[in-house]
Amino acid sequence: MSSQVNSGKDARTAIVTGAGMGAGGLGRSIASRLVEEGMNVLLADADPSVEQAARELNERLGVSGGERITHFTGDLSQENAVQAMVAHAVACFGTVDVLVNNAGGGIIRPFLEHDAESLQITLARNLWTTIWCCHKALPLMVAQNHGRIINIGADSLRTGIPNHAAYNAAKGGVVGLTVGLARDWAHLDITVNTVSPCAINSGRLRARLESEPALAKAFLNVIPKGRGAEVEEISDLVYFLSRKECSFITGQDFSINGGSAMP
Template sequence: MPAGARFEGRVAVVTGAAGGIGGGIVARLAAEGAHIVATDRADGLKQAVAEAAGDTAQEWVAVAADLSSGEGADEVVNTAIDRFGRLDVLVNNAGGGIIKPFLDHTPESMRETVDRNLWTTVHCCRAALPHMLAAGYGRIVNVGADSVRNGLYDHAMYNAAKGGVHGLTTGLAREFAPSGITVNTVAPTGTDTPTVLSRPPEAVERYRKTAALVPIGRFATVGEVASAVAYLAAEEAGFITGQVVSVNGGTAML
């Protein structure tokens, strides 16, 4: 662990930890000294966290849970308290969109999109906030989406769910600011996760065209998104709250 690590002694819950961005967040927070409680409903969670955290990380634990229910969120937060006695940071990264034209959605696919992205965040915030209030300190960082701002094609339902996350951010930020708790959102544009990089041949041209819309000319790296999350999750970012921070290569400005 590096000397003077920003998260030494801190405990962070990271949701969606088995995925590309989630793994990058785990790696970054663990490298800076955090104890990690990682959760996902995907197979291979423990192995993914072990690979992301590395051999020199502080103690961590993986919890398989469905966060679209209050019970799943409670289990994860209670694990943090039981194992480490505290909860300092909550990173709500669980999500994943069902991306299709709006009229092609079914009631089931719409419900799943909202469950994955909005309800996971709501339930985890409700589970974590009482402990942060008791401690007089907390950092909540939600992972939103830049497509909420730019109206990306075929993303209407996904944007409805992620837009809810953005709105939840500002409401919670104002409500809990006097209690030493900050709430912010990091909103990435397209990101070169392993899933994106392994895209099938028929998706290559769509990837190229989408990346060309970004002024910097490429998608974000996982590390660039994780860096923004880590800053907002740190004690030094204590005067930043209620913000949606775009990591988008200039796709939308101001």
């Protein structure tokens, strides 16, 4: 049994984490794409700005009365908050078919300059959010024999760029979780994949490249395409992997990296 039937091309229900008004904007772009494809979408974030993100999406896409969009505010590295988020999705839409674990973000600094707090935050944002969301959404997916989980990783795992060791430890955990869950639930119509961007072409990145010419030069050396990924380019792959028809791709880590690392 999947979620309630709505008008639209794909009437399933998705949760997108990290969908607040953050500078990167990937979560909002993914949520927007899934709503455009017809899904019910719950946008979640620790930052209360997620309410504004949901409202703006509703206004822009004209989903009357917000009947296909809802939001949840909470720290998703905490089990109780994730339980409440999933319960909210079920109360609004009946179930969860698609889970996009996008909450995250790095504290990028030399490993020896990290302290206990910055390491814990790095793991909480990127790994614990993903662990708990999978842990609480999967039982619904198992019960209905259908689910698509897409975790947002990072291509720095492959390129090994400087100062990313702690972040890579967290995102490496995400890839490990992806592979393990994909294998464990392969006998059902459940897939689990990771989508790993190198750099997202956000306002934050553009400002840094302008103010730091040396960084911009290094950037061009690392990324053959010479630019960061547009959020829509990432959302496109996330949507592809979320489709019902996309049932044979599982346990994979897809780089969106402008050629930074090639097999």
